[in-house]
Amino acid sequence: MATKKNTTESGAKKTLLLQYYRSQICTPVKHKLVVKGLGFTRLQQIVEREDSPSIRGMVKKIPHLVRIVE
Numbered sequence: 703m704a705t706k707k708n709t710t711e712s713g714a715k716k717t718l719l720l721q722y723y724r725s726q727i728c729t730p731v732k733h734k735l736v737v738k739g740l741g742f743t744r745l746q747q748i749v750e751r752e753d754s755p756s757i758r759g760m761v762k763k764i765p766h767l768v769r770i771v772e
Contacts, residue, residue: 716753718770719748719771720740720768721743722744722747722767723746729767732762737767739760740760745769
């Protein structure tokens with residue numbers, strides 16, 4: 703018996719819209735690496751990422767730099 707995981711009933715995965723709204727200047731190197739890992743390259747950029755525990759954890763580490771856009 704095979705079951706599908708990480709998908710909704712319609713088959714589409716949920717996503718998050720993330721906005722990079724504060725500069726990473728004077729932040730620890732780990733925070734800068736998280737910003738880069740999320741795919742941000744400039745301020746006020748909005749990216750769409752899969753809603754997974756790993757992405758949620760990254761956002762939780764830097765809530766002062768990144769916000770979830772509704």
